[in-house]
Amino acid sequence: MTVVEERPAPAAAPPPKPAHRLWALLRNSWRQLTSMRTALVLLFLLAVAAIPGSVFPQHAVDEQRVTEYYQAHPSLAPWLERLGGFEVYGSPWFASIYLLLFTSLIGCVVPRLRDHVRALRQSVPDAPKRFDRLPLSSPDFASGETPAEAAARVAGVLRRRRFRTKVREHDDGSFSVSAEKGYLKEAGNLLFHFALLAVLIGVGFGHWYGWHGNRILVAGADQGFCDSLAQYDDSTLGPRVDAADLPDFCLKLTDFRASYETTGQPKMFAATVAVTEGDGPAKTRTFTVNKPLRLHGAGVHLIGHGYAVSLRYTDRYGVSQTKVVPFLPIDGMFTSEGVAQFPDVNIDPKTDKRDPTLQVGFEGRYLPTVGTDGSATSAYPAENSPALFLTAYRGDLGLDVGTPGSVYALDQGQIATGDLKNVSGARPHELKIGDSWTLDDGTKLEFLGTRPYATLSIRYDPTQTLVLAGAALGLCGLMLSLAGKRRRVWFRALPASPEASGGTLLTAGGLPRTDYPGFADEFTQLVKAAEEGTP
Known part of the structure; x- marks a missing residue:
């Protein structure tokens, strides 16, 4: 008889400790994040995430367009605001993709650099x-x-x-x-990725410590501009920049020259300004579109120009006001549109009170060269046969309520409600330089002439050199990687x-x-x- 000895069953393996499972999860997650495939996916996501920044208006670029979008889409705009649609590049989700891509590139490139150096040292x-x-x-x-x-x-x-x-x-x-x-193939590949890291670092720090502002500067000693936040038409400061950090300089546009081809295509733009930096003397500097004005702590770029209309309005009490108003070009021949608003007119000298229903505004077009076909567009960008076509409005301009609005157009809401009425008739009134126009209440408007203006973009980017060097090195690295x-x-x-x-x-x-x-x-x-x- 055979006796079978019973043996105890082997003990089950103890379950892995939670700490080991957590460590394995972290290690696998890091490997997945630092893989080249993940870096490419994140780079694609970053490109896709930047699309809303070009589709929707941004607070940092044009606050007025954001306000107009709210008015046009009152139900959609609040949701976009919550999702960061009007501030895409500063939103948490965009920053998350940016930081994940940065981390992925570092984790991917540094080990490869170590392996490449080891391979170069080995026989x-x-x-x-x-x-x-x-x-x-x-x-x-x-x-x-x-x-x-x-x-x-x-x-x-x-x-x-x-x-x-x-x-x-x-x-x-x-x-x-x-x-x-x-070996240059791998060296070029690594150089490209390190250059991409340099570009990401430059863009990040440039956003933090950079700033920019736009300003329309009209020619004339009475139209000077100093580098303060209140004097910009629109401006954006980086999160680490305060208004007190802006450099101290002032500009006055003393001359503007423009030349055109016979077809109206521009040949040359050049702005001459008187520059004062700090307590130093005024210096005359000339700059063009492709040669910006370099100042200490800022660069002044010429991005456009146009004509500013000089108008003098005399109210019913004989008090005159003169305004120089930029008109914005709407086509390549500098057909320009604008508005001149006179809110502080028709003040009764006996009571020294202003009647808000007697405010005056003029809206219309300026043509540098009136065509022979009778159209409402300019035939040439230079002032060969200038004319100003205006429509006069009287009433409440809507400037006293404190609601932001465009300075280049009248409040259409005031016109729609009848608070601002057309007092010039169905057709715009034509004015040549030196002409005057007497309105129905005896007030008078005079067209004194025009002045050139320059549209300036003033900006400071402390990492511009780093981004440029990164882009150049990235191109070199890509060429080496493809050629090696x-x-x-x-x-x-x-x-x-x-x-x-x-x-x-x-x-x-x-x-x-x-x-x-x-x-x-x-x-x-x-x-x-x-x-x-x-x-």
């Missing part, structure tokens, strides 16, 4: 035993040199062709020559048999490390150069 691997298993190999060919001399000569041929070489002696008396080329071809070549020098009257037998093999269609021709040339002893 080229020794020749394999069988060259016939390589993609390319050559038949044996004889040389009258000793194996050592043949190996040294072949190594010299390869070095002159910029191969990294290593000559090794073996126990059987043979010599092998190992050569490798194409990694490949290895080996030669073996064996002592010939005594029957062959001494000498050396040479054989070669080649291995392309990357896709390189021209490697077969290069290998054939290397073998031929080694056989003939030519460089």
Whole structure:
């Protein structure tokens, strides 16, 4: 009778500790984040996330357009505001993608840089035993040199062709020559990714510590501009910039020159300004579209120009006011539209009180050159035959309620409600320079002339040089990465048999490390150069 001894069942393996599971989760998540595939996905997401910034108006670019969007889409705009649609590049979700991409690139590039440096410091691997298993190999060919001399000569041929070489002696008396080329491919790849990191760093710090503002500067000593936040038409300061950090300078537009082709295409724009920096003397500087004015702590860029209309209005009590109003171009021939508002007129001298229903506004077009076809557009951008076409409105301009509005158009809501009425008739009134226009209540408007104005973009970007250098290095790295071809070549020098009257037998093999269609021709040339002893 056979006795079967019962053995206890093996104890189950203890479950992994929570700390180990957490560590494994963190390690796998880090590997996934720092993979090249994840970096490409994040780069694509960053491009997609930037699309709303060009579709919807942004607070930092044009506050007026955001207000208009609220008026046009009263139900959608609040939801977009909550989602950061009007401040895309400063929203948490955009910053999250930006930071994840930055982290992914660092985690991806730094280990590759370490491996690349290690590969550069290591010697080229020794020749394999069988060259016939390589993609390319050559038949044996004889040389009258000793194996050592043949190996040294072949190594010299390869070095002159910029191969990294290593000559090794073996126990059987043979010599092998190992050569490798194409390290610039990986170096270019790494350079491209480090340049991308530099661009990301530059954009980030430039957003934090940079600022910009736009200003329409009309020519004339009475139209000066100093670098203070209140004097900009619109401005944006970085999160780490305060209004007190703006540089101290003042500008006055003393001259503006523009020339055009016969077709109306612009040839040259040049603005001349009187610049005062700090307590220093005024200096005359001229700058153009492609040559900005460089000041300490700021750059002044010329981005446009136009004509400012000078108007003098005399109210019913004989009090005159003069305003110089920029009219904005709406086409390439500088057909310009604008508005002149006179809210502080018709004040009763007896009571010193203003009647808000007697405010006056003029809206219309300025044509630098009136065409012969009778159209309401200019025929040429220069002032060859200028004319001003205005429509007069009287009533409440809507400026006293404190609601933001455009300074280049009348409040259409006031016109729609009848608080602002057309008092000039159905057709705009035409004025030449020097003409006057008497309205129905005896008040008078005079067209005194025009002045040129320049649209200036004043900005400071502390990391502009870093971004430019990163872009240039990234382009160089991309070219090296695409042009570089990694490949290895080996030669073996064996002592010939005594029957062959001494000498050396040479054989070669080649291995392309990357896709390189021209490697077969290069290998054939290397073998031929080694056989003939030519460089």
